[in-house]
Amino acid sequence: MSTQNIVIIVLLAGAGLLWGWLNLHPDDSQTNTSSQSPDFTASELYTVSYDKLGNVQYRVYADSMKYYEKSQTSSFESPRILIYPGPQRPIWQIVSRTANAYKQNLVTFHKDVVIKNLSNDGYIQDLLTSLLHVNLTEQTMSTDQKVTVVGPQYDQIGIGMHGSLATEVVTLHRDINAVYHNEQN
Amino acid sequence: LESDYSQKIVVNADQQKVDIKDNRVTFFSHVIVTQGSIKLEADRVTVYGTGEKGSEVMIAEGKPAQFQQKMDSGQLMKGHANHVRYELKSRIVTLTGKAQLQQQDSLVKGDTIRYNIKTQEMVADGGKKGHVTTIFEPQQLQQTKKQ
Numbered sequence: 001m002s003t004q005n006i007v008i009i010v011l012l013a014g015a016g017l018l019w020g021w022l023n024l025h026p027d028d029s030q031t032n033t034s035s036q037s038p039d040f041t042a043s044e045l046y047t048v049s050y051d052k053l054g055n056v057q058y059r060v061y062a063d064s065m066k067y068y069e070k071s072q073t074s075s076f077e078s079p080r081i082l083i084y085p086g087p088q089r090p091i092w093q094i095v096s097r098t099a100n101a102y103k104q105n106l107v108t109f110h111k112d113v114v115i116k117n118l119s120n121d122g123y124i125q126d127l128l129t130s131l132l133h134v135n136l137t138e139q140t141m142s143t144d145q146k147v148t149v150v151g152p153q154y155d156q157i158g159i160g161m162h163g164s165l166a167t168e169v170v171t172l173h174r175d176i177n178a179v180y181h182n183e184q185n
Numbered sequence: 186l187e188s189d190y191s192q193k194i195v196v197n198a199d200q201q202k203v204d205i206k207d208n209r210v211t212f213f214s215h216v217i218v219t220q221g222s223i224k225l226e227a228d229r230v231t232v233y234g235t236g237e238k239g240s241e242v243m244i245a246e247g248k249p250a251q252f253q254q255k256m257d258s259g260q261l262m263k264g265h266a267n268h269v270r271y272e273l274k275s276r277i278v279t280l281t282g283k284a285q286l287q288q289q290d291s292l293v294k295g296d297t298i299r300y301n302i303k304t305q306e307m308v309a310d311g312g313k314k315g316h317v318t319t320i321f322e323p324q325q326l327q328q329t330k331k332q
Contacts, residue, residue, distance in 0.1 A: 119205070124205045124208060124210075124234070149210075152238070153241070158201055167206075168204070169202060169203070171201070171203075172201040173200060174200065176199065176200060176201040176212060177195070177196070178197075178201070178212070179193055179195050180193065181239075183238045
Protein backbone atom coordinates (compact mmCIF):
# COMPACT_ATOMS: atom_id res chain seq x y z
CA MET A 1 0.00 0.00 0.00
CA SER A 2 1.61 3.26 -1.10
CA THR A 3 2.26 6.05 1.39
CA GLN A 4 -0.23 8.17 -0.52
CA ASN A 5 -3.06 5.74 0.28
CA ILE A 6 -2.01 5.61 3.93
CA VAL A 7 -2.16 9.42 4.19
CA ILE A 8 -5.66 9.45 2.65
CA ILE A 9 -6.90 6.76 5.08
CA VAL A 10 -5.48 8.67 8.08
CA LEU A 11 -7.17 11.90 6.90
CA LEU A 12 -10.51 10.14 6.45
CA ALA A 13 -10.27 8.54 9.90
CA GLY A 14 -9.42 11.92 11.46
CA ALA A 15 -12.36 13.59 9.75
CA GLY A 16 -14.65 10.84 10.99
CA LEU A 17 -13.46 11.27 14.58
CA LEU A 18 -13.89 15.07 14.41
CA TRP A 19 -17.41 14.74 12.96
CA GLY A 20 -18.29 12.25 15.74
CA TRP A 21 -16.96 14.58 18.46
CA LEU A 22 -18.97 17.52 17.14
CA ASN A 23 -22.13 15.41 17.24
CA LEU A 24 -21.42 14.31 20.80
CA HIS A 25 -21.11 17.92 22.02
CA PRO A 26 -23.76 19.87 20.03
CA ASP A 27 -24.79 21.85 23.12
CA ASP A 28 -21.37 23.23 23.85
CA SER A 29 -21.03 24.77 20.45
CA GLN A 30 -24.71 25.78 20.35
CA THR A 31 -25.35 27.28 23.79
CA ASN A 32 -22.14 29.24 23.83
CA THR A 33 -23.94 32.35 22.63
CA SER A 34 -21.17 34.78 23.43
CA SER A 35 -19.38 34.13 20.20
CA GLN A 36 -22.52 34.33 18.00
CA SER A 37 -24.43 37.49 17.15
CA PRO A 38 -28.15 37.40 18.11
CA ASP A 39 -30.75 36.92 15.42
CA PHE A 40 -32.90 39.54 17.04
CA THR A 41 -32.90 41.65 20.22
CA ALA A 42 -35.53 43.42 22.24
CA SER A 43 -35.40 46.07 24.95
CA GLU A 44 -38.04 46.80 27.62
CA LEU A 45 -39.39 43.36 26.81
CA TYR A 46 -42.89 42.29 27.79
CA THR A 47 -44.22 39.00 26.51
CA VAL A 48 -47.12 36.75 27.47
CA SER A 49 -47.46 33.02 26.87
CA TYR A 50 -50.90 31.38 26.67
CA ASP A 51 -51.95 27.73 26.84
CA LYS A 52 -54.20 26.03 24.29
CA LEU A 53 -57.30 27.25 26.13
CA GLY A 54 -56.13 30.81 26.02
CA ASN A 55 -55.20 31.02 29.69
CA VAL A 56 -52.04 32.94 30.61
CA GLN A 57 -49.17 30.56 31.47
CA TYR A 58 -46.52 33.15 32.21
CA ARG A 59 -45.59 36.78 31.63
CA VAL A 60 -41.98 37.84 31.09
CA TYR A 61 -40.57 41.32 31.59
CA ALA A 62 -36.90 42.16 30.96
CA ASP A 63 -34.70 45.16 30.40
CA SER A 64 -33.34 43.44 27.30
CA MET A 65 -33.39 40.11 25.47
CA LYS A 66 -31.27 38.52 22.74
CA TYR A 67 -32.45 35.53 20.69
CA TYR A 68 -30.15 33.03 18.92
CA GLU A 69 -32.01 31.00 16.31
CA LYS A 70 -29.33 28.36 15.79
CA SER A 71 -29.20 27.31 19.44
CA GLN A 72 -32.84 28.28 20.10
CA THR A 73 -31.73 30.15 23.22
CA SER A 74 -32.63 33.56 24.56
CA SER A 75 -30.68 35.58 27.11
CA PHE A 76 -32.31 38.17 29.34
CA GLU A 77 -31.07 41.13 31.42
CA SER A 78 -32.98 41.83 34.67
CA PRO A 79 -35.76 39.35 33.91
CA ARG A 80 -38.99 39.18 35.90
CA ILE A 81 -41.35 36.29 35.25
CA LEU A 82 -44.87 35.80 36.63
CA ILE A 83 -45.94 32.15 36.55
CA TYR A 84 -49.59 31.06 36.47
CA PRO A 85 -49.86 27.36 37.49
CA GLY A 86 -53.64 27.90 37.50
CA PRO A 87 -55.69 30.08 35.14
CA GLN A 88 -56.74 32.85 37.52
CA ARG A 89 -53.73 34.59 38.93
CA PRO A 90 -49.95 34.40 39.18
CA ILE A 91 -48.67 32.27 42.04
CA TRP A 92 -44.95 32.90 41.56
CA GLN A 93 -42.71 35.78 40.69
CA ILE A 94 -39.05 35.11 39.92
CA VAL A 95 -36.49 37.84 39.36
CA SER A 96 -32.71 37.69 38.89
CA ARG A 97 -29.81 39.59 37.34
CA THR A 98 -29.73 37.50 34.16
CA ALA A 99 -31.40 34.42 32.70
CA ASN A 100 -31.14 32.06 29.76
CA ALA A 101 -34.06 30.25 28.20
CA TYR A 102 -33.76 27.18 25.98
CA LYS A 103 -36.68 26.50 23.60
CA GLN A 104 -38.81 28.87 25.76
CA ASN A 105 -39.29 26.05 28.25
CA LEU A 106 -36.14 25.55 30.31
CA VAL A 107 -35.10 28.76 32.01
CA THR A 108 -31.98 29.23 34.13
CA PHE A 109 -31.88 32.25 36.39
CA HIS A 110 -28.49 33.57 37.50
CA LYS A 111 -27.36 35.84 40.39
CA ASP A 112 -29.57 37.29 43.13
CA VAL A 113 -32.48 35.02 42.32
CA VAL A 114 -35.62 35.88 44.34
CA ILE A 115 -38.55 33.45 44.18
CA LYS A 116 -41.64 35.11 45.63
CA ASN A 117 -44.83 33.18 46.39
CA LEU A 118 -47.78 35.45 45.69
CA SER A 119 -50.59 33.20 46.90
CA ASN A 120 -49.63 32.99 50.50
CA ASP A 121 -50.58 35.24 53.41
CA GLY A 122 -46.94 36.17 53.77
CA TYR A 123 -45.87 33.62 56.37
CA ILE A 124 -43.53 32.11 53.76
CA GLN A 125 -42.41 35.06 51.66
CA ASP A 126 -39.32 34.52 49.52
CA LEU A 127 -36.78 31.89 48.58
CA LEU A 128 -33.36 33.30 47.75
CA THR A 129 -30.59 31.54 45.81
CA SER A 130 -27.84 32.25 43.30
CA LEU A 131 -28.94 29.87 40.53
CA LEU A 132 -32.32 28.39 39.62
CA HIS A 133 -33.54 26.01 36.90
CA VAL A 134 -37.22 26.28 36.00
CA ASN A 135 -39.08 23.88 33.72
CA LEU A 136 -42.15 25.81 32.59
CA THR A 137 -43.80 22.76 31.03
CA GLU A 138 -43.40 20.46 34.02
CA GLN A 139 -43.83 23.45 36.39
CA THR A 140 -40.85 22.51 38.53
CA MET A 141 -37.86 24.41 39.88
CA SER A 142 -34.54 23.21 41.27
CA THR A 143 -31.07 24.25 42.33
CA ASP A 144 -28.01 22.66 43.89
CA GLN A 145 -27.02 25.93 45.54
CA LYS A 146 -27.77 27.35 48.99
CA VAL A 147 -31.38 28.40 49.47
CA THR A 148 -32.65 30.84 52.10
CA VAL A 149 -36.34 30.71 53.03
CA VAL A 150 -37.40 34.15 54.26
CA GLY A 151 -40.41 34.92 56.42
CA PRO A 152 -41.39 37.53 59.00
CA GLN A 153 -40.77 35.21 61.93
CA TYR A 154 -37.84 33.02 60.91
CA ASP A 155 -34.81 32.50 58.71
CA GLN A 156 -34.21 29.06 57.20
CA ILE A 157 -31.27 27.84 55.13
CA GLY A 158 -30.57 24.62 53.25
CA ILE A 159 -28.44 23.32 50.39
CA GLY A 160 -30.14 22.12 47.23
CA MET A 161 -33.83 22.42 46.48
CA HIS A 162 -36.57 20.96 44.33
CA GLY A 163 -40.02 22.45 44.16
CA SER A 164 -43.37 22.08 42.42
CA LEU A 165 -44.78 25.36 41.13
CA ALA A 166 -48.21 23.73 40.94
CA THR A 167 -48.52 22.21 44.44
CA GLU A 168 -46.37 24.94 46.05
CA VAL A 169 -44.33 22.36 47.94
CA VAL A 170 -40.57 22.90 48.13
CA THR A 171 -38.02 20.44 49.54
CA LEU A 172 -34.59 21.50 50.73
CA HIS A 173 -32.12 18.63 50.44
CA ARG A 174 -29.48 18.97 53.18
CA ASP A 175 -27.77 20.95 55.93
CA ILE A 176 -30.96 22.53 57.18
CA ASN A 177 -30.72 25.30 59.76
CA ALA A 178 -33.76 27.30 60.82
CA VAL A 179 -34.08 30.06 63.43
CA TYR A 180 -37.53 31.06 64.72
CA HIS A 181 -37.37 34.53 66.27
CA ASN A 182 -40.22 33.73 68.72
CA GLU A 183 -41.18 37.40 69.15
CA GLN A 184 -44.34 37.34 71.19
CA ASN A 185 -46.71 40.32 70.59
CA LEU B 186 -34.66 27.80 82.81
CA GLU B 187 -37.50 30.30 83.16
CA SER B 188 -35.84 32.50 80.55
CA ASP B 189 -35.99 29.68 77.99
CA TYR B 190 -39.44 30.51 76.71
CA SER B 191 -38.41 33.91 75.34
CA GLN B 192 -35.31 32.66 73.52
CA LYS B 193 -35.01 32.08 69.78
CA ILE B 194 -35.68 28.57 68.57
CA VAL B 195 -33.07 26.87 66.39
CA VAL B 196 -33.89 23.81 64.32
CA ASN B 197 -31.26 21.65 62.65
CA ALA B 198 -32.10 18.71 60.40
CA ASP B 199 -31.02 16.76 57.35
CA GLN B 200 -34.00 17.70 55.16
CA GLN B 201 -36.89 20.11 55.09
CA LYS B 202 -40.18 20.35 53.20
CA VAL B 203 -42.03 23.67 52.89
CA ASP B 204 -45.77 23.50 52.14
CA ILE B 205 -46.28 27.12 51.22
CA LYS B 206 -50.05 26.95 50.75
CA ASP B 207 -50.53 25.49 54.24
CA ASN B 208 -47.85 27.55 56.06
CA ARG B 209 -46.34 24.27 57.15
CA VAL B 210 -42.64 23.39 57.38
CA THR B 211 -41.58 19.81 58.06
CA PHE B 212 -38.06 18.93 59.16
CA PHE B 213 -36.85 15.38 58.62
CA SER B 214 -34.14 13.09 59.93
CA HIS B 215 -31.92 13.88 62.92
CA VAL B 216 -34.02 16.86 63.92
CA ILE B 217 -32.74 18.84 66.89
CA VAL B 218 -34.70 21.79 68.26
CA THR B 219 -33.04 24.00 70.85
CA GLN B 220 -34.36 26.99 72.81
CA GLY B 221 -32.17 28.18 75.63
CA SER B 222 -31.68 25.09 77.81
CA ILE B 223 -34.55 23.23 76.12
CA LYS B 224 -33.61 20.49 73.71
CA LEU B 225 -35.98 18.39 71.64
CA GLU B 226 -34.73 15.49 69.47
CA ALA B 227 -37.02 13.71 67.01
CA ASP B 228 -37.25 11.96 63.67
CA ARG B 229 -39.67 14.54 62.32
CA VAL B 230 -40.76 17.99 63.46
CA THR B 231 -43.63 19.81 61.79
CA VAL B 232 -44.01 23.55 62.37
CA TYR B 233 -47.41 25.17 61.75
CA GLY B 234 -47.13 28.90 61.24
CA THR B 235 -49.84 31.54 61.48
CA GLY B 236 -49.77 35.19 60.66
CA GLU B 237 -49.40 36.02 64.35
CA LYS B 238 -45.89 36.51 65.67
CA GLY B 239 -44.44 33.88 67.95
CA SER B 240 -47.49 31.64 67.67
CA GLU B 241 -46.02 28.64 65.89
CA VAL B 242 -47.00 25.14 66.95
CA MET B 243 -44.29 22.51 66.74
CA ILE B 244 -45.12 18.79 66.66
CA ALA B 245 -42.27 16.35 67.14
CA GLU B 246 -42.57 12.66 66.40
CA GLY B 247 -40.06 9.99 67.26
CA LYS B 248 -39.57 6.50 68.61
CA PRO B 249 -39.66 8.21 71.03
CA ALA B 250 -39.03 11.94 70.74
CA GLN B 251 -36.73 13.16 73.54
CA PHE B 252 -37.29 16.36 75.51
CA GLN B 253 -35.15 18.01 78.17
CA GLN B 254 -34.90 21.32 80.02
CA LYS B 255 -32.61 22.64 82.75
CA MET B 256 -34.56 23.75 85.80
CA ASP B 257 -33.82 27.00 87.58
CA SER B 258 -32.59 24.79 90.41
CA GLY B 259 -29.87 23.57 88.06
CA GLN B 260 -31.27 20.06 87.79
CA LEU B 261 -32.15 18.54 84.43
CA MET B 262 -35.72 17.59 83.59
CA LYS B 263 -35.79 14.83 80.96
CA GLY B 264 -38.75 13.32 79.17
CA HIS B 265 -39.82 11.36 76.14
CA ALA B 266 -42.98 10.43 74.28
CA ASN B 267 -44.03 9.30 70.84
CA HIS B 268 -45.56 12.71 70.20
CA VAL B 269 -44.45 16.05 71.64
CA ARG B 270 -46.49 19.18 70.91
CA TYR B 271 -45.00 22.55 71.77
CA GLU B 272 -47.12 25.72 71.53
CA LEU B 273 -44.86 28.73 71.52
CA LYS B 274 -47.53 31.19 72.58
CA SER B 275 -48.96 29.25 75.55
CA ARG B 276 -45.51 27.79 76.39
CA ILE B 277 -47.18 24.43 76.95
CA VAL B 278 -45.42 21.21 75.99
CA THR B 279 -47.78 18.24 75.68
CA LEU B 280 -46.25 14.77 75.63
CA THR B 281 -48.53 11.99 74.45
CA GLY B 282 -48.04 8.28 73.81
CA LYS B 283 -45.95 6.51 76.48
CA ALA B 284 -45.21 9.90 77.96
CA GLN B 285 -42.62 10.15 80.71
CA LEU B 286 -40.91 13.03 82.53
CA GLN B 287 -38.13 12.54 85.02
CA GLN B 288 -36.36 14.97 87.32
CA GLN B 289 -33.71 13.60 89.62
CA ASP B 290 -35.47 10.68 91.37
CA SER B 291 -39.04 11.77 90.59
CA LEU B 292 -40.65 10.06 87.63
CA VAL B 293 -44.04 10.73 86.12
CA LYS B 294 -45.59 8.41 83.58
CA GLY B 295 -48.91 8.82 81.87
CA ASP B 296 -50.73 8.79 78.61
CA THR B 297 -50.53 12.56 78.42
CA ILE B 298 -48.31 14.95 80.31
CA ARG B 299 -48.71 18.69 79.96
CA TYR B 300 -45.83 20.86 81.09
CA ASN B 301 -45.41 24.66 81.15
CA ILE B 302 -41.84 25.53 80.28
CA LYS B 303 -42.11 28.96 81.90
CA THR B 304 -43.65 28.05 85.24
CA GLN B 305 -42.06 24.56 85.10
CA GLU B 306 -45.37 23.10 86.35
CA MET B 307 -46.63 19.75 85.16
CA VAL B 308 -50.00 17.87 85.07
CA ALA B 309 -50.13 14.23 84.05
CA ASP B 310 -53.31 12.26 83.36
CA GLY B 311 -53.67 8.53 82.84
CA GLY B 312 -56.07 8.76 79.99
CA LYS B 313 -58.99 6.36 79.56
CA LYS B 314 -57.19 3.30 80.91
CA GLY B 315 -56.87 5.05 84.24
CA HIS B 316 -53.18 4.37 84.69
CA VAL B 317 -51.99 5.61 88.04
CA THR B 318 -50.52 9.05 87.64
CA THR B 319 -48.33 10.94 90.00
CA ILE B 320 -48.15 14.68 90.14
CA PHE B 321 -44.91 15.96 91.42
CA GLU B 322 -43.78 19.43 92.11
CA PRO B 323 -40.33 20.43 91.09
CA GLN B 324 -38.18 20.87 94.17
CA GLN B 325 -37.88 24.51 93.39
CA LEU B 326 -41.61 24.95 94.17
CA GLN B 327 -41.31 22.77 97.35
CA GLN B 328 -38.47 24.98 98.59
CA THR B 329 -40.50 28.13 98.08
CA LYS B 330 -43.32 26.52 100.17
CA LYS B 331 -40.90 25.84 103.06
CA GLN B 332 -39.72 29.49 103.17
